[in-house]
Structures are given as structure tokens and as C-alpha cells.
Amino acid sequence: MSAEYRVDLDAFARNLRRVRDAVAPAQHMFVVKDDAYAHGLDVLVRRAWNEGVRWFGAFDVVTGAAVRAATGPDARIFVWLIGGADDLAAGIAADLDLGIGDQALLDDLAALDARDVARVHLKIDTGLHRNGIRPEAWDAALVQTSDLVAAGRARFEGIWSHISEASDADDDDARALFLSAREAARTAGLEPRFSHLAASAAGFARGEFREDLVRVGAFSYGIRPTGGPHEAELGIEPISTLVATVTAANPERVLLDVGSLHGLPSALSGRFDVATPAGPRRVEAIGLTSLTVAPWDAVVGETVPVFGRGALASATDLAELIDTIGEEIALRVSPVVPRTYAGQLG
Numbered sequence: 048m049s050a051e052y053r054v055d056l057d058a059f060a061r062n063l064r065r066v067r068d069a070v071a072p073a074q075h076m077f078v079v080k081d082d083a084y085a086h087g088l089d090v091l092v093r094r095a096w097n098e099g100v101r102w103f104g105a106f107d108v109v110t111g112a113a114v115r116a117a118t119g120p121d122a123r124i125f126v127w128l129i130g131g132a133d134d135l136a137a138g139i140a141a142d143l144d145l146g147i148g149d150q151a152l153l154d155d156l157a158a159l160d161a162r163d164v165a166r167v168h169l170k171i172d173t174g175l176h177r178n179g180i181r182p183e184a185w186d187a188a189l190v191q192t193s194d195l196v197a198a199g200r201a202r203f204e205g206i207w208s209h210i211s212e213a214s215d216a217d218d219d220d221a222r223a224l225f226l227s228a229r230e231a232a233r234t235a236g237l238e239p240r241f242s243h244l245a246a247s248a249a250g251f252a253r254g255e256f257r258e259d260l261v262r263v264g265a266f267s268y269g270i271r272p273t274g275g276p277h278e279a280e281l282g283i284e285p286i287s288t289l290v291a292t293v294t295a296a297n298p299e300r301v302l303l304d305v306g307s308l309h310g311l312p313s314a315l316s317g318r319f320d321v322a323t324p325a326g327p328r329r330v331e332a333i334g335l336t337s338l339t340v341a342p343w344d345a346v347v348g349e350t351v352p353v354f355g356r357g358a359l360a361s362a363t364d365l366a367e368l369i370d371t372i373g374e375e376i377a378l379r380v381s382p383v384v385p386r387t388y389a390g391q392l393g
């Protein structure tokens with residue numbers, strides 16, 4: 048056996064319940080970009096659906112269509128990376144909720160020869176400048192949207208934004224912009240059915256940011272914020288473990304096969320321990336497919352948890368050693384490492 052990435056689906060279900068309770072009465076939109084943060088989209092979406100999750104945040108249209116295939120017709124699936132007219136048509140065909148952050152997409156929508164009605168969530172840029180309609184263009188976008196609604200081409204489903212969650216003061220400014228954009232929409236006769244701007248951190252910590260939907264990725268997977276509250280305080284738990292296999296051992300060192308990590312950052316060399324049957328041992332060197340670990344009485348084929356659930360360090364613990372975020376460590380587990388699942392699949 049070689050390396051594997053083990054996902055505990057019952058722990059995942061516990062996190063989902065925790066998120067649901069924390070954001071209620073808002074609904075949890077479960078964010079599944081990057082192959083469900085590298086845990087495997089299909090399996091996690093199916094389990095989430097069976098746990099009662101009804102909204103999914105899928106990033107792009109291709110991922111949105113994959114979520115649709117896994118859930119069936121009743122899920123609400125929000126996507127916010129839309130490349131142009133073809134993407135719009137594909138998104139409408141898959142009955143996705145479309146996050147529109149660019150006026151050019153409203154033009155594309157008007158020009159589409161589509162019989163189906165697009166579900167539009169307009170994005171106001173509240174300061175991150177990633178995408179989103181700038182405040183100075185907002186009124187024009189509202190006029191365009193009203194025209195589309197009047198022509199039966201669009202339904203105005205929502206208004207949304209994305210905030211940094213790095214400073215409360217910045218988030219407060221962003222929220223003030225968001226609320227005034229919503230007022231302007233109402234004045235223009237566009238009443239959003241769903242307002243959403245928070246992700247994991249603000250969704251848990253700040254009630255006034257929850258609105259109707261909270262787009263939670265990280266905490267669903269048990270990934271806590273760098274420098275922030277610990278899992279126990281948040282009521283979440285890591286759900287996955289990178290498990291490595293001993294491929295060679297001698298009195299000086301033990302080699303562990305980790306499949307491929309797209310390079311676990313070499314800056315972590317010498318900085319963390321793995322839990323061996325003989326106790327903690329330091330990781331001395333990090334290669335592309337293997338770790339060199341301080342010796343113990345190792346047997347070839349023995350397995351060792353490297354990070355995550357049941358290991359000595361979580362993804363975020365490792366991230367903090369090198370000033371990054373837990374997602375970045377988790378996303379390095381290469382797709383070639385097999386995912387294995389414990390607990391009920393669907």
C-alpha cells in the first residue's frame with residue numbers, strides 16, 4: 048500500500064451539523080471549490096445532501112454541473128466564475144444560480160438565445176476588487192437587470208459580496224456598502240430573495256453578517272483559521288488525514304512515501320513531528336514523494352499519519368509554521384493520492 052488521504056465522513060457530518068446550528072436561521076451554502084477542498088467532490092456532496100444541505104457553492108459552471116449530477120434537481124447550486132456567453136448558457140441549462148459580478152455578463156445574458164430563465168445573484172464589489180460590480184456602476188447594472196427581469200429572461204434571486212474576514216473594521220465598511228447596494232436594488236424594484244456575504248469566519252463570529260445564506264467551506268472540512276480560534280472553540284474537527292507508508296528504514300532514518308504532494312513546502316523540513324508507533328519523530332527532509340523521518344524501529348509497510356485528523360498536526364498547524372493558511376496545505380495533497388472514506392457514503 049502507498050499513501051492515502053483518509054476522510055472520515057461521520058466527522059464531516061458532525062461539522063455540517065455544527066455549521067448549520069452556528070449560522071441558523073441563515074442556511075449553510077456548502078462551498079465545494081477545488082474538488083471539495085481536495086476531499087473529493089462527489090462523495091462529500093452526496094453525504095452533505097443526505098445530511099440536509101440544500102445549497103452548494105461550486106465556483107465554476109463545470110463544477111456546478113457535477114454537483115447537479117450528484118444531487119439531482121432540487122439542490123440550489125451557486126457558481127460565481129462565469130467566463131462568458133457559453134458558460135452562461137451551460138449554467139442556465141444545469142439550472143444553476145449565477146453569481147454575476149460583471150456588467151458584460153448582463154449584456155451576454157440579454158443576447159443569449161435562451162428560453163430558460165437565468166437565476167441572477169448580482170455581486171457588489173465591496174472592496175476586495177476581485178470581481179463584482181463597482182459601486183459607481185451599480186445603478187446601471189440594476190437597470191440592465193430590471194430589463195432582463197421584465198423581458199422574462201432573468202429572475203432576481205440575490206445580492207451578494209465577498210469580504211476579507213481579515214479585519215472587523217474592513218468587514219464593517221464592506222457590509223455598509225453591501226446594505227446600501229441592497230437598498231438601491233429595492234428602490235429599483237428588485238427585491239433579493241437571498242442576501243449573502245459571509246464565509247466561515249464571519250459566519251461564525253458575527254451574527255449581523257449571516258443574512259440568508261452563509262457560504263462556508265473551510266469549517267465544513269474542519270479547517271480552522273490561521274491564528275484564529277481552535278477547533279474545540281469552534282466546535283469543529285478535522286475530517287481527513289494524510290497517511291504515509293514506510294518504504295525503507297535503517298538505524299539513521301526512515302523513509303515515508305507520501306505519494307505526491309505537489310511539494311509539501313520544504314520550509315517545513317525539521318519543523319514538525321509525525322506520530323509513529325514509537326512516539327513522535329521529527330520530519331527531517333521533504334522530497335516530492337517522500338519524507339525522511341528520524342528513526343525508530345520501523346517496519347516497511349507500516350503507516351504513519353502525517354497531518355490532519357489523528358495526526359500530531361492539523362493542516363492549519365503546519366500552515367502556521369510557514370505563515371500561510373490551512374487550505375494551502377490541504378490542497379497540496381495531489382489528486383494521484385487515493386482518497387479513502389470511512390463512514391456512510393451517501
Ligand SMILES: *Cc1c(COP(=O)(O)O)cnc(C)c1O
Nearest residue numbers: 078209246247262263264265266
Ligand atoms: C472560498 C469561498 C468561500 C468559502 O470560504 P471559507 O473561508 O473556506 O469558508 C465563500 N465565498 C467565496 C466567494 C469563496 O470563494
